[in-house]
Amino acid sequence: MENLIAFLNQNSGALTVVFTGFVTLATVVYAALTVILVAETRKLRQAQTEPRIEITVDALDFAVNIVRLCVRNIGEGPAKNVKFEPAVIDGGELAEILLEEFLSPNFFRTGLRYFGPGQYRFSGYTQTHKDFEAKASSALCFKVTYESVTGKKYVEEIVVDMAELRGRYQLGKPNLYSIAKSMEKIQKDLHHITTGFKRIKVDGYDSDDREREEKEREEWRREAAAELEHHNK
Incomplete structure (x- = not known):
């Protein structure tokens, strides 16, 4: 420890010069970085207001x-x-x-x-x-x-x-266009229904209808059998 203190005391001038050199170099580097940062900030601000x-x-x-x-x-x-x-x-x-x-x-x-x-x-x-x-x-x-x-x-x-x-082509219709046309048709149909311009066609079919049709078919079969028997005589 005593030797180190003695060395520092003997070379204090040289160490001061070296330390001063490092501080000066760091200051120069810091100033250069500041200039670069300012330039980049100016470019960024200009880009944010620049039209194209x-x-x-x-x-x-x-x-x-x-x-x-x-x-x-x-x-x-x-x-x-x-x-x-x-x-x-x-x-x-x-x-x-x-x-x-x-x-x-x-x-x-x-x-x-x-x-x-x-x-x-x-x-x-x-x-x-x-x-x-x-x-x-x-x-x-x-x-x-x-x-x-x-x-x-x-x-x-x-x-x-x-x-x-040159070379441009299209297959089918674009999805957004097809969706828009479909929505337009649905909207038109709903408007016609709500205003009475068009009415929904409903075919009602219940058990009574089925029984009536079955009776009609049975009657037709009897008539056909009778007519066939008449011709065979």
Whole structure:
């Protein structure tokens, strides 16, 4: 113990320098981690207020030959002052006609002042059983400008390739659509019954009916036997 105390007393200056170096290094590392944490927090806060617009090709559940565009805000924050600048990339004159069909809703021309997270809008529709190959060969582009609630501006060019339609098919009707149609029919039938428009048909059949039928059959057998006997004479 005395030797250790003597060693510390003799090398106190050097130990102080080493300890100071460790403290300085720890301080630098702590400051760097703080800077990284602040940057990540800023990115996370920005992501929570950042909008993101997507445009996809969407077919109706009950009719895959009827196609429209779905404009959706998939971001975590609302988009403000959304503007659209559509154009044809490929497909020629028929692609121009297709684009006009999609642009029938007015919001493509006037824009959207507020587009909340998770909200979506549909374009006009087109029927792909008419000029399918030409429509499937079309490519459209939408230049979309918008801004977040913090004032950050975004400019994106979204390409819609109609070739996604190739190979699409549907077997039967979707379950939700079939259930909805069945519920609609049940509701209509119940309404007709309660309003007297249609009445439930009930066939009553009891023991008296069975006895009457049995007597009729027995009478028919006697008449048939008598007639047969008459012919045999």
